[in-house]
Amino acid sequence: MSYSRPRRRLLRGAALTAALALSVGALAACAPGGSAPVSTAGASSGPVTLTWWDYYADGSASSEQLQALLKQYEEENPDVTINREFIAYADLKQSLLQSAGAGSLPDLVVINSPDHQQFAELGLAAKLDDKIAEWGQLDKYPEGVIASATYQDSIYGLPASANCLALFYNKAMFDAAGLKPPTTWAEMEKDAAALTTPEHYGLAYSAINNQQAVFQYLPALWQSGSDLDDLTSDAAVSSLDYWAGMMDKGSVSREALNWDQAAVATEFAQGRAAMMINGPWQLPFLAKEAPSLEYGVALLPSGKEDASVTGGENYMVMASPNEDAAWKVLQFLQQPENVTLMNVAGGSLPTRSDIDPFPDNEVIGVFTDQLQVARPRAYGANYAEIADKLVVALQSRMTGAATSKDALKTASDAIAPLLP
Secondary structure: OOOOOOOOOOOOOHHHHHHHHHHHHHHHHOEOOEOOOOOOOOOOOOOEEEEEEEOOOOOOHHHHHHHHHHHHHHHHOOOEEEEEEEOOHHHHHHHHHHHHHOOOOOOEEEEEHHHHHHHHHOOOEOOOHHHHHHHOOHHHOOHHHHHOOEEOOEEOEEEOOOEEOEEEEEHHHHHHHOOOOOOEHHHHHHHHHHOOOOOOEOEEOOOOOOHHHHHHHHHHHHHOOOOHHHOOOHHHHHHHHHHHHHHHOOOEOHHHHHOOHHHHHHHHHOOOEOEEEEOHHHHHHHHHHOOOOOEEEEOOOEOOOOOEEEEOEEEEEEOOOOHHHHHHHHHHHOOHHHHHHHHHHHOOOOOOOOOOOOOOOHHHHHHHHHHOOEEOOOOHHHHHHHHHHHHHHHHHHHOOOOOHHHHHHHHHHHHHHHOO
16 A cells, blocks of 8 residues: 655745745754754764653653653663653644754654654654664554655654544444444445434544544545545545535434544443444543443444554654664664553554554454554645645535535645645
8 A cells, every 4th residue: 555645846835944944054053952063974972962852741651651761771871861851742843843943953752643744844854764774674563654754755753652543333232223333335324324313323423623523534535545635536525425424314413513532432432322433542431431331343434445544643853963872762662562561551552563562452453453554644744734724625515515526626726735
């Protein structure tokens, strides 16, 4: 499976161009924490201090496990000091751009996977192709997970965590209706209608007026055989007709226009939906809020293709004189036993194919299978703006303001100049 798309060689947007000019100029003059010119030849042989940024909340399992691993690395490598700093998620991208302008970039960053390509395009993330080739373990990672850290066929990081969407279903409701989990679009439409009663809807998903709706819709677009560079195709139109059509027919509540993914999980937990589309991060919620609920998880129904969407974070090595030292830390974190520890702490799906963080867990096993056909939101530096344009299209179709064809045509015109 390939995720390559047509690429435009010029950067788009005045803000992006300005950020690139500022960042590259600053990096040419200043290295992180000093004034030495940037070099990718590697760190000096003496002691090195690395700056690490992440947004893991203090006291969280992910934060504590990461801190323990970094401390272990320092103990095993006494010439390396790692200064870890918390940067709020909402501030991370802007902080990186500002630090580039000030010549004070960190050396390693945990970044939301859709944001990774922006910093590769700006030249701020380190290209790791040679290091990864020498390392020789790339085949241990699902393609969709690695793709989010890939830009123009080069790799700029490795996964820290991974998740994807799959189909949750209420076993009692399915048994009462004599149904099995749907495997195709046609079965999904039929089953969602059959499972809709005065007490509950057949399906719940998020169609809220923000990027969560895009995250939920993209698998249907890809399952149709289309993509964001082909929104005017019959396949793309069929995907939105399928997605919104279940709401049109009453199988999905119109309240889904106000539901984020947490609200969707609440509807399912309280028995007001027979199925929901959601991710493994809802498993602890269901265990706590609906401990007696008997449910299963199945792969998303197929259209022309099988597809889901990846979420999670990546480790990003920044372009700096400390690249080699930072890469060695990343290699340490990617050892199977350390990946397992971080995956368990963060409730992540296995980010390597040769580990099993949750043995004998059938639900996680289904999500892991789904992850093998999941795709990243790898649309370059402008993904946030692209997603906002698509939100407008989804809202216009699902509120009845436009047909699928017209809504996607408008989105296509707005998105086309933003695609890589």
